[in-house]
Amino acid sequence: KQVPRPATAIAPPAGPCRRLLTRDDFLPAAQAAALRRSFVSRFADPRAASSERFCWDNWHVGDQYNLVRTPAEQFFDEADYAALCEALTSFGQRELGCDTITPPWLSYYVDGCSQALHTDAWHGPFAFVLSLTDWDARAFTGGETMLMTPAVLDFWRAHEPGTAIEQASMFELVEPRFNRLTVFDPRVPHGVREVRGTRDPLKARLVLHGWFTPAQSVAIAGALGEEQVEPALNAALEPMYERLGSECARVFGTLNVFVHVEPSGAVGDVRVLADTLVVDRAELVGGANEDDLRAENVDAIVAALESACFPPSAGSTDVYVPFSFV
């Protein structure tokens, strides 16, 4: 898949996205403010029964899901919606190696709204929440995204007899601060802490949310085309697949890798963008260390990509290579 090169240089992320990443000031300030303004203007006069307000679904699934939502596409004007999707999609491509998103929801949470703990069906390797909540001026308690901690997910292994733990170490809470993007692995049990205190949509928790979907193919930006990239990748990866199958521990999850190819055809940089790999529990015998078993897989893939030889060309090329272990 050929994707456009980003117009501006992007600072490399600190490391791969694993279970949770937050990015403050995600959208340009004016863009985030305009989205919030659209919401505020529709609710500014509570007595005005404009048909633009009729798109909301009061989503009630027992105690599990209680919130008020609408497809963001139906709510925002076309240009604002397109710019929002563009910002999320290009972030997903560059920083997670995911090539697209599901259509975002716009949801508000007033008194009594929450999402009880759940995992999401397979929409994609990462969920996102982009907050339009005026968090500093909020008139409610709760509203954080909560994510079960690794200590609970592997409870008996880390269990220390005689030590009690409490909620704060079982769940990580992420505040939906205005214009913060929160990205997490939706296989991890998560939810939204019940909002208490306001029934006014203008003061509610307000978020855009959805999923980054798995890349279906290699994405390429730059001088080389698919017909040159694919054979070079296949030659480098095929021997590695055999090694993975015979020598490495079985893992589940997503590994998306960025490869920068110089005009000479040499590989200049290999960076893991997303790594949600989890080692099959059956592999954890005889004191095997999970991090080591995971690293074996990642190292084999990175080494194979580093060894790839591409044809020379007039300019450099960025290649995004997705791996999915099911």
Ligand SMILES: O=C(O)CCC(=O)C(=O)O
């Ligand atoms: O709004 C959030 O913080 C989480 C949303 C979520 O988990 C979902 O929509 O499935």
Ligand SMILES: [Fe+2]
């Ligand atoms: Fe969820």
